[in-house]
Amino acid sequence: MRKDTDFFELTREPLDVGAITRRVVPATCGATVVLDGYVRQWTSGKETLHLIYEAFEPMALAEMQKLSVGARGQFEIAHIGIIHRLGKLEIGETSVVIAVAAPHRKAAFAACEWLIRELKRSVPIWKKEFYADGSAWADGENVIGAE
């Protein structure tokens, strides 16, 4: 179910959303839907100074690939690209890009939304937030009340 053109990566380098988006473009598709996640400065009135992401890298990559199998089982999509950044990220920097190309954009939107939700639930990546007065590991999205 996985296509050779799909990609799943972890990187410590800055992410170029435009270039990543373009990597999932097949000649028969007319649109890509992209989720660009980034470090937000304010969360519930508290200011974040920077973040550190870490991952159980081999498992995170394997889980990303499993997500692509799950997405293909539900949505008619052509290509999927998922890249998550690790290490220290400054405010406004992109943490994750999920790009999905499909012949019909409805499937691309649905798959992209499903992939980010599942990534936040199952891919072993952790975020540590640094504030002026300390730091804390983020709660996961499994927490009741989280989006």
Place this chain on the structure above:
Amino acid sequence: MRKDTDFFELTREPLDVGAITRRVVPATCGATVVLDGYVRQWTSGKETLHLIYEAFEPMALAEMQKLSVGARGQFEIAHIGIIHRLGKLEIGETSVVIAVAAPHRKAAFAACEWLIRELKRSVPIWKKEFYADGSAWADGENVIGAE
């Protein structure tokens, strides 16, 4: 209803999806959803060589702004950016970017999907497709059977 940070543009220059995406990022949002539309090479088995887009420019910009009002009325979104390219586009070049930032990504996905559908229905922009054996103005998405 329109925010000063929103933008609606027509341009004859190439579009940098990453840079456009970043323009809608507010400090309280963690994700942007982007629709990256581009020139596809193959449509129903027929090869496109290149495209020309033209617009009734002042009205197209006014209609884009109306779409943003419609989107804000339905979805809780922070910022919207819509840029459509005009003139001659080569295969694979981006024709339209719609970027939506929202505090909750569900609204960003829904608004972005709504905006591209409505843009294709109401914004006065036209696409002329050039093939090896001629050229033709594209049918609109209002045509029965179109996505």
Place this chain on the structure above:
Amino acid sequence: MSENYCNNINVKILFFGAARDAVGVEEASFSTASPASVFTVKKAVFARYETLSGFAKSLMVAVNREYATDETAIENQDEIAFLPPVSGG
């Protein structure tokens, strides 16, 4: 009264996309007696440009950059745009 002397209205007509290719011009002007509606202009335009007949059902019209219906009243100096089905995106 000046109202009686000036009961003729002049409008600018714009053609786009396939409609422009069909008529061969981007712009035209049209005069008619007041009151007049979009329907008045459409009838005259379709009579003047036979090559536009294929668009009879699909053309949209905008008056001063706003979508309009056949019943929309037009006034002097209005800009009436003939828009084939849009295909942006």
Place this chain on the structure above:
Amino acid sequence: MSENYCNNINVKILFFGAARDAVGVEEASFSTASPASVFTVKKAVFARYETLSGFAKSLMVAVNREYATDETAIENQDEIAFLPPVSGG
């Protein structure tokens, strides 16, 4: 028979994120008699690292990079990862 001599299993234990910070190490090893399950390892790990008690309900476990349940059997040389709630994205 060698099976009788080698009925002890050795596993590698990995800690990530907040769990690693709580125990203060990234890696540990653990030996137990066969057969054993994830539950066997969890019980021993929570006994060895009292600072991990806050994670009793939230920790997930992966065996050889696959999510596992308490009942999952473990074998010699397995890699058991202790994963706090994930927060990527």
